[in-house]
Amino acid sequence: MLIGYMRVSKADGSQATDLQRDALVAAGVDPAHLYEDQASGKREDRPGLASCLKALRPGDTLVVWKLDRLGRDLRHLINTVHDLTGRGIGLKVLTGHGAAIDTTTAAGKLVFGIFAALAEFERELIAERTVAGLASARARGRKGGRPFKMTAAKLRLAMAAMGQSETKVGDLCQELGITRQTLYR
Structure with missing residues (x-):
């Protein structure tokens, strides 16, 4: 039909x-x-x-x-x-x-x-160019992916604040601009 x-x-x-x-x-x-x-x-x-x-x-x-x-x-x-x-x-x-x-x-x-x-063939060329581009970027010192939210300075501040008994986790996270999950990592 x-x-x-x-x-x-x-x-x-x-x-x-x-x-x-x-x-x-x-x-x-x-x-x-x-x-x-x-x-x-x-x-x-x-x-x-x-x-x-x-x-x-x-x-x-x-x-x-x-x-x-x-x-x-x-x-x-x-x-x-x-x-x-x-x-x-x-x-x-x-x-x-x-x-x-x-x-x-x-x-x-x-x-x-x-x-x-x-x-x-087009898909394979795209994959090859992607791999070559990533390798080239790594050779120049560029790392891929999303930047870390938790910087070394924020980590020091969080550790100092968590050592105090009156610190509330929610308030600390809001002040640092991070989520609870990021803090606990």
Whole structure:
């Protein structure tokens, strides 16, 4: 069964789904099996997409007008298609840069495999640059992480104050600008 998904970016409805709807119906999608969202492609909370993915069964094909209608983030797209493939569901993109993607065919699987390999390569490059950047910063004496709230001066003051019986922990913490948990560490 062919199931279609449409998305327009503007929640105010200034962008219509008519063009997408017509293309999906012309591709053989039953109008009763169309799902729609009016949200940014970067937003994770897209109820139409969630319902669409839930309705798909093994052997079905998800049809989208353009690949960017499914999502703008490459990692999200790859994860979505990987999930669909694992469930025995195909993906067909009708127009745009992803029009060669039809995971129900060998050529479409190849194109998507290339996209997935490029995305993994990009992730590995980012990880390598991150590790190299952290090592470089450490070599220059820069330590990562959040600065300590409890300085040596605050520690001396706290130890002196805690030695006095009339000291209230809450008041001391407030005066030092730290939490009880920080004080007891």
